[in-house]
Amino acid sequence: MRLFVVGADPHRERAFSTWPRAGLSVTLADGAGAGGYEHLVDRFHPVEVRDESADVEALTRMAAGHDGVTTLAEGSLVTAATVARELGLPGPGVHAARVARSKARQREVGRRHGLPGPRHSAVTGPDDLVRFFAAGHAAAVLKPLDSAGSTAVFAVRTAEEALDRWPRVQAASPSRTGIVEEYLPGAEASVEAVVHRGEVVFASLTRKQTGGPTGFLEVAHTTALADRPDAAVSALVRDLVAAWRVESAVLHVEVKTDGPRPVPLEATVRPAGDFITELVAAVHGRDLYLDQACLALGLPLPAERQAPARRAEVRFLLASGTVRRTVAPVEVLAGRPDVRNVRQLAPAGCRLPPLTANRARAGYALGWSTDDGESLTGQLRATISDLGTSMGTPDQT
Structure with a gap:
């Protein structure tokens, strides 16, 4: 079967290895992304795919003859859904x-x-x-209306602070529009849900740690077998699916969890980034990229497999300054058996950009363990610390 992919954001390599192993022929249309997946697909079209400027009719002609249409790019959600609708395909x-x-x-x-x-x-x-501030609002969050990845998200307490931040927020928005809203304190998590014909058929919970200079950069994600969405969170996700009229999709919902009732912060109809899909696969035996393809193709969803871990986590390097050298993974992995993958994202010689978006993070370490203890977190923290020090850019978290 043939899958047509309308755009793909960075760090989606797992998707492009999962789909061919499932026997799918993959076509990628993307002239805007920086993922570099051209060599991983059967066909590649370097064309505009962003919602603001895509030629939907041309993309629909390209996708004709394929059995499913999907996207791995936040900026192409509407384009991909429209192409699927025009071809009478699920989405x-x-x-x-x-x-x-x-x-x-x-x-x-x-x-x-x-x-x-x-x-x-x-x-x-x-x-x-x-x-907004004249109406009596105090602690607030100012962010772009239509960007992802914690880009240009700022805490503001006065109109003066907000006005100072506004040019950066506006510049980060494709529509040059922002949103200011009441700040909600407390713990944050995300729900990864598989929605089939409007029904939630799977859901997992991932705890988040945020920080950095803005306070909103994602520092770590943790998925544990013993930590699943409770009844209130599950009900919220079902209500959101109904309100949005979600048909068939992998849904990512960010939620504040420790108030009197859970509150949705934002959501999207694509698999989560930041390697959360890898965490879910390690702990729950559920490959969300395979689910995504099956939903788009109208195929039965695969059965869950035996998972290798009870706890999985990814941590990121937040750093500043100039990267002095390239660090080989072997230099920071010794004695840390639960750390499965570490990568330096910033090349030697570059000066790191301001830490105002997740894409500015300088590296990551990912791992999983067969117990529920904190040993994994300790190993990942030490790995990130050593990675930053070896790069010449110590961890800033």
Whole structure:
């Protein structure tokens, strides 16, 4: 069977190894991404695929004859869903894709359907920020309306702070629009859900640690066999699926979990990035990329396999300054048997950009263990520390 992929963000190598092993022929259309997956697919089309400027009719002609259409790019959700609809193929639905692309639309749809959420306002210019704070709001979050990866997300407490941050937020938005909303303290997690014809058929929970200079960069993700969505979180995800009219998709939902009731922060109709799919596979035996392909192709979902781990985690290197050297993984892995993968993301000689987006992180370490203890976290912390020191850019977390 043939799968047509409309765009792919970085660090999606697992998808492009999973699909051929499942016997799929993969075509990738992407003239905007920096993933470098051209050599991993059967056919490649270097064309514009971003929602703001894609030629949907041309992409639909390219995809004709394929058995499924999907995307691994946040910026191409609407385009991929539209192509699938035009060809009569399964997908998340154009309505759900449009909601996913706009944080303001997510808030409005949620409000109309009774989902909890922070007080908020769309921002197109300075006057919107002045009005928001004049209404008596204090601690708030200002971020782009339609960007992902914790890009240009800032805590602001006054109109003056917000106005100072606004140019960077606006520059990070494809539509040059932002959203300012009430800050919600507390622990954050994500739910990875498989939705088949509007029904949630699988869900897992991943705990998040955030930090860095902005306080919103993702520092670590942890998935544990003993940690599953509780009844309240599960109900929230089902309500969100209904409100968004999600048809068939792998859904990623970020949630504040420790208030009187869980609150959705944002969600999207594609598999999570940041190697969360790898964590879910290690702990739950569920390959979300294979699920994604089966949903797009209209195939039965695969059975869960025996998983090797009870706990899996990825940690990231947040650093600043100039990278002095390239570090071989073997230099930092000795004596850390549960660390399975470590990678330096910033090349030697480069000066690291400001830490205002997840893409500015300088490296990562990923691993899993067969017990529920904290030994894995300790090994990963030590690996990240040694990686940063060896690169000449000590960890800033």
